[in-house]
């Protein structure tokens with residue numbers, strides 16, 4: 197592929213790792229972070245010591261901290277900020293876009309209150325602006341492993357198929373393999389909701405439960421993610437792909453996952469606020485649990501694991517009690533309660 201110009205917005209773990217992939221592919225890369233000390237550190241030492249300390253960054257990456265200094269002739273803008281920062285970031289980027297701009301988001305969340313997916317929030321903020329397309333990049337991809345070039349596979353999706361193919365070409369290399377998928381709803385829902393299940397599994401691991409419990413939560417978690425996704429218009433097959441099952445596996449089983457680690461501390465008896473302070477990095481699953489608990493009610497979709505987690509996070513239910521409550525629900529048929537979308541006729545899942 198011809199060399200392109202890209203700006204990566206967000207110099208946390210994920211933005212830094214994605215900037216590295218693009219620079220390794222020979223593209224010209226700007227990396228924006230809020231703190232000028234961090235930009236100076238990256239430019240001078242090629243290390244992001246707070247977020248990706250074990251990775252020596254490609255020396256061609258140009259870090260900066262003034263968002264308005266984003267080059268207006270970038271073809272690609274990659275947004276890797278936490279979900280809560282998406283709207284304000286897009287508002288600031290808007291004047292810098294042009295008719296060929298492709299905006300790719302790599303964040304995983306749902307907005308509480310509006311229940312919007314990230315691409316929907318972006319499109320809303322971009323109403324009337326000049327740009328080509330919005331795309332999502334998602335899948336099983338811990339920054340720590342991408343940063344050291346371990347084989348990784350992800351999915352890119354966009355309503356604009358040509359843009360998705362262009363993003364695939366932009367990122368693809370011998371350690372970062374990119375697939376396309378036309379189901380943007382499914383890709384975004386899978387990426388956001390696996391964090392809820394990873395928090396839950398961290399919690400049961402913290403309580404001392406073992407692999408049977410983990411497999412139960414992953415399998416039944418995937419069922420409830422799929423149920424909601426199908427109700428929202430997703431293709432159920434997407435949920436057994438990279439952005440669904442793939443990301444669920446990596447987030448629920450890896451020591452790198454912040455969601456798993458936060459759940460683990462909660463399972464050990466720590467309070468949510470203390471856990472979030474201790475993490476010092478974004479734990480998207482907390483906010484996503486709040487959003488999805490309300491969304492599931494609005495859509496009349498049964499999500500018992502999400503509900504149990506909501507009670508622990510926001511209603512101070514002890515984790516052990518929530519786990520007992522999940523196990524004590526009325527009996528079910530596995531097949532009927534797996535992928536059937538909305539709850540019609542009083543069916544509980």
Ligand SMILES: NC(=O)C1=CN([C@@H]2O[C@H](COP(=O)(O)OP(=O)(O)OC[C@H]3O[C@@H](n4cnc5c(N)ncnc54)[C@H](O)[C@@H]3O)[C@@H](O)[C@H]2O)C=CC1
Pocket residue numbers: 206207208209210211229230247276277278279280281285302303304305337338339340476477478480
């Ligand atoms: N870390 C990973 O391996 C992966 C993370 N993601 C997703 O990428 C997104 C970003 O996550 P990470 O980079 O891991 O987070 P992080 O916690 O490592 O870094 C967050 C970054 O966002 C910045 N930030 C925080 N609030 C901000 C605001 N209001 N405005 C602008 N910047 C702000 C912080 O300064 C920091 O640079 C999340 O949605 C996450 O789910 C997706 C795939 C992999």
Ligand SMILES: O=C(CO)COP(=O)(O)O
Pocket residue numbers: 304335336337338339391394443446447452453454455456478479480
């Ligand atoms: O999304 C991720 C890996 O694909 C990262 O998960 P955490 O945010 O839990 O670290």
